Amino acid sequence: MQVNRRQFFKLCAGGMAGSTIATLGLLPEKAMADVRSYKLMRASETRNTCPYCSVGCGILMYSLGDGAKNAKSEIFHIEGDPDHPVNRGALCPKGAGLVDFIHSPNRLKYPEVREAGSNEWKRLSWDEAFTRIAKHIKQDRDANFTEKNADGVTVNRWLSTGFLAASASSNEAGWLTHKFTRSLGMLAVDNQARV
């Protein structure tokens, strides 16, 4: 097994004095000065999974900036990951539009609620949203949880509420989904598997 990594070189160090180009008498004086006339830019390519459906296509996201804490980096291009075994670089029209989805002004950025009987969306905090959802869950579970069926057999099930999980879920997210739903006795669990 080959364990040695590659050799490192400094080509331009010392004004390239000992390099081939100097030895052969072809080093132009302004070659190194030429560098100063350019602006060096850094971008990143980040691997991720398309969020839309459960096919789970691999994507490469191109962004500008070096990821430093105070610098704002911005995604400027997204394409299918050619190495990904699921899609081998291809994306459906929806996936191909991901970069616009990211920069969309209509993107939902915080929780909102539309009260029963109202036609207006009202912004609320994450804490309020979580509390509200938890209250609804508890209320419904308290009212509809079945401990024993008609024959007196213990079933511990809760049929009146279902759970729809996301499509691009990792194993860990799947484990958490099950832990949460099954421990409440919930039976109807599905994942958003389609676009």
Next chain:
Amino acid sequence: MSIRIVPVEQLAERQAASLDIIPLLLPQPATLYRQRAARLQQLAAGHVMADYLQLASRIAEAQQQLVHSQPVLLPLREDYFRQCAEHGLPPLGAMAWQRDGQWRQLLLALCQQLSATASPAVQQVLAQLQAAPAEQHEKAAQALLSGDLAAVDSGQAPFIWAALSVYFSQLAGQLKIAAVAEPGDARHLCPVCASAPVASIVHQGNEAGLRYLHCSLCESEWHMVRAKCSNCEATRDIGYWSLQEAHDAVRGESCGDCGSYLKILSLDKDQQAEAVADDLASLALDAALEEQGFARSGLNPLLFPG
């Protein structure tokens, strides 16, 4: 080695589906040096290093003529290749392969061909090479192939390497082998000859979007996943550097973990980009990346460091 060379008859049983990524593209020496020469010529126009790119172009053109005038035949060493396959060794390991004297004839012919149009300084180097005894050529070749670049004069090195490349690329082009991708990531060296790459190339066509590393010696190309350091396989801190647009045809791929970089060429941005030529013509990017503290992990066969 995670790209494993197997006898060609084993391919059918090992390859799962035709959708698999082709792990290895063997060189086509019948045309590749001419393409390089043409590209170098094209890049030379208006370039700050025009004289040097033109010399490089003449070297590549001379290499192409040698492929046609003095073709190299792959010796029948079936047992050797079988043993290499069994033990996961590269079939033409640059250090292990027993070269015959033909590569030296190629070197002498190359020197002769180039000296007619060369500048006095280049002529002097060529004359030294032509006058040197065979043992000295062998010693220099062994040093270069083993990575001991400091042992060889940087003026002579490109010509010696050019002859070795003409020799190895023709051998590689005739190999009756197949390659299969195996788990594991050790893809930093060429699976055919164990040499360092010149640069990465993101292909078009059948291999659209896939990154291949181009061998500096035998001119094979082998696949490696993108957005990953081609030297140490880290993915944590990979940067893509360019001097003009955010997504230039030639960018530097740097790794914050091992501190190295290798250029990456995107054929979808410039169809005519060629590993050796475009790497050579973008020396300004090397200088800029060295200023950022990175060191080069690829070898350009037409420019050796001092």
